[in-house]
Amino acid sequence: MLLAKLTSLGTLNALKKIHPGTCYPGLHSLSNCFSERERRGTRDDLQSYSNVLRRGFYSQRVQRPSDRLKERQRCGKRPFSLSAASIVNSAPAPVQPYLRLMRLDKPIGTWLLYLPCTWSISLAADPGCLPHLGMLTLFGTGALLMRGAGCTINDMWDKDFDKKVSRTATRPIASGEISRMQALVFLGGQLTLALGVLLCLNYYSIALGAASLGLVVTYPLMKRITYWPQFVLGLTFNWGALLGWSAVKGSCDWSVCLPLYFAGVMWTLIYDTIYAHQDKEDDIKVGVKSTALRFQEDTKPWLSGFTVAMMSGLILAGVNSGQTAPYYSVLSVVALHLAHQIYTLDINKPEDCWKKFVSNRNLGLLLFLGIVTGNLWK
Numbered sequence: 001m002l003l004a005k006l007t008s009l010g011t012l013n014a015l016k017k018i019h020p021g022t023c024y025p026g027l028h029s030l031s032n033c034f035s036e037r038e039r040r041g042t043r044d045d046l047q048s049y050s051n052v053l054r055r056g057f058y059s060q061r062v063q064r065p066s067d068r069l070k071e072r073q074r075c076g077k078r079p080f081s082l083s084a085a086s087i088v089n090s091a092p093a094p095v096q097p098y099l100r101l102m103r104l105d106k107p108i109g110t111w112l113l114y115l116p117c118t119w120s121i122s123l124a125a126d127p128g129c130l131p132h133l134g135m136l137t138l139f140g141t142g143a144l145l146m147r148g149a150g151c152t153i154n155d156m157w158d159k160d161f162d163k164k165v166s167r168t169a170t171r172p173i174a175s176g177e178i179s180r181m182q183a184l185v186f187l188g189g190q191l192t193l194a195l196g197v198l199l200c201l202n203y204y205s206i207a208l209g210a211a212s213l214g215l216v217v218t219y220p221l222m223k224r225i226t227y228w229p230q231f232v233l234g235l236t237f238n239w240g241a242l243l244g245w246s247a248v249k250g251s252c253d254w255s256v257c258l259p260l261y262f263a264g265v266m267w268t269l270i271y272d273t274i275y276a277h278q279d280k281e282d283d284i285k286v287g288v289k290s291t292a293l294r295f296q297e298d299t300k301p302w303l304s305g306f307t308v309a310m311m312s313g314l315i316l317a318g319v320n321s322g323q324t325a326p327y328y329s330v331l332s333v334v335a336l337h338l339a340h341q342i343y344t345l346d347i348n349k350p351e352d353c354w355k356k357f358v359s360n361r362n363l364g365l366l367l368f369l370g371i372v373t374g375n376l377w378k
Contacts, residue, residue, distance in 0.1 A: 097172040098186055101155060102148025108358050109151070112271070113237050114143035115364030116264040120244030122371040123256060123321050127378035135247055138200055139240060145194040150216050150236070152187045156180055157220040165282040205246045212239040223283075227294035230272040231265070238264030255320040263313030266306045270338065271360040273303060278350040292347070299347050307338045314367070324377040330370025337363050 088096060088105040103109055117139040122131040155162065155173045162174035172178040178186075198209045215236040222229035241261040246252045269291065276283070276292035277299070283290055295302045311331065318327050341359060346352045 097177040101152055101172045101178060101183065101186065102190065103151045104148070108361060110144050110147045111361045111364065112268075113147045113240065114140055115361070115368060116238045116260070117143060117240030117244040118368045119264075119364075119371055120241045120257065120260060121248055122368060122375060123260065123317065123323075124245045124248035125372075125375050127322070128376060130376070131372060132248055135244070138197060139244060139247070142194055142197040143240070145190050145197065146216065149187055149190040149194060150219070152183055152190065153217060154220040156183050156187075161286045161288060164286050165279065167279065167282070201243075201247045202250055204251050205243055208246055208252070209239075209243055212236065212243075215239070223288040223290060225289075227289040228291060229289065230269050230276065230291045233272055234265035234268030237268050253320075256317050259313040259316040259320065261313075263310045263317065266310035266313065267360070267364075269306045270303050270310070270342075271357050273299060274341075274345060274347075274353050275357045277347045277353045297347075300342055300345065303342045303345075307335070307342065310338075311335050318374070322378065323371070323374045325374070326377050327370045327374030330366060330373070334363055334367055334370075337366070 084107045085105040088099045091099055099105065118131070118136060121135050121139065125131045155171055158168075159173050159180070162168035162171050168174060173180065173183055198206055201209065215232065219229070219232050219236050222232045226232075238261055241264045242252055242257050245257050245260075273291040273295065276290040280290065280292045283293060291302075292299065311334070314331055314334075315328075317323075318331070337359075341356050345356050
């Protein structure tokens with residue numbers, strides 16, 4: 001009996017050395033078992049004590065404190081999620097920095113790049129027909145790749161700026177997870193795939209798409225030069241308003257494409273000015289410019305003017321493409337959405353700016369639905 005008791009105590013001490021700070025409640029209770037048996041004068045053999053020891057191990061699972069915390073966290077979360085952030089977090093660890101570099105965990109930018117393409121493709125559809133599904137898919141792939149390429153270029157240019165801003169300091173290049181050379185190689189891969197998508201289009205669209213590359217590369221520099229980088233972003237992000245129509249029709253009808261493109265640029269000025277108000281204090285510190293700093297307390301009148309210009313462009317594009325009543329009904333809802341967005345905006349609350357910014361995805365989808373239903377009404 002003495003030998004068994006010493007064996008169990010030795011096991012406990014050994015486990016404490018291996019896993020300091022870990023609890024083994026089953027083993028701690030063994031000493032009580034031994035004492036009770038001694039008082040009763042029971043003469044058990046080593047096998048009975050080994051049974052007690054085995055029950056001590058299997059009655060409670062051995063856990064570190066950190067393991068218990070992780071288990072509680074897992075229990076508090078849904079076991080499965082299809083959100084973009086969850087998909088990125090579930091990817092292999094070496095791949096995750098590259099997915100975050102192309103902002104795959106924050107898909108709102110891809111939506112805002114893709115939606116003008118859907119408007120153009122839908123406007124170009126034959127009367128009474130749905131938009132070309134193959135083109136929508138192709139442009140969706142292209143938007144994902146080109147948005148990723150644009151973010152990579154932006155982070156390569158802004159590495160030193162991003163380090164000084166709390167919201168961007170954890171970006172892969174700024175934090176050192178990815179070097180500039182690795183980012184350059186990754187950029188080459190993204191642009192190669194995007195070129196493959198572009199080559200699926202007609203020659204007119206290939207030339208038109210290639211013409212946008214200069215805007216993609218130079219946009220990140222504009223914040224160093226002008227207080228209107230959002231305007232340059234608008235020229236870049238809404239190129240799909242031209243490209244979508246030409247991909248379906250073989251060339252641009254400028255009476256439709258230009259008003260639609262203009263409306264998209266005004267839309268970008270609205271949502272990206274709201275977005276820029278999140279970072280205005282950091283922008284002042286690091287010395288970059290934005291329309292948020294240009295407009296300051298006059299932001300709402302400026303945004304209202306952009307809204308009027310945007311709606312004018314959309315009306316003109318609808319008239320020139322022969323749109324019908326459902327389209328114009330949706331335009332009135334879009335106008336109300338923008339009016340409410342601007343009226344309730346608090347430019348001094350970053351969380352409200354973010355909420356208003358992301359709501360523009362729904363606005364863009366609503367306009368897409370209006371174009372499709374208006375075309376089916378013809």
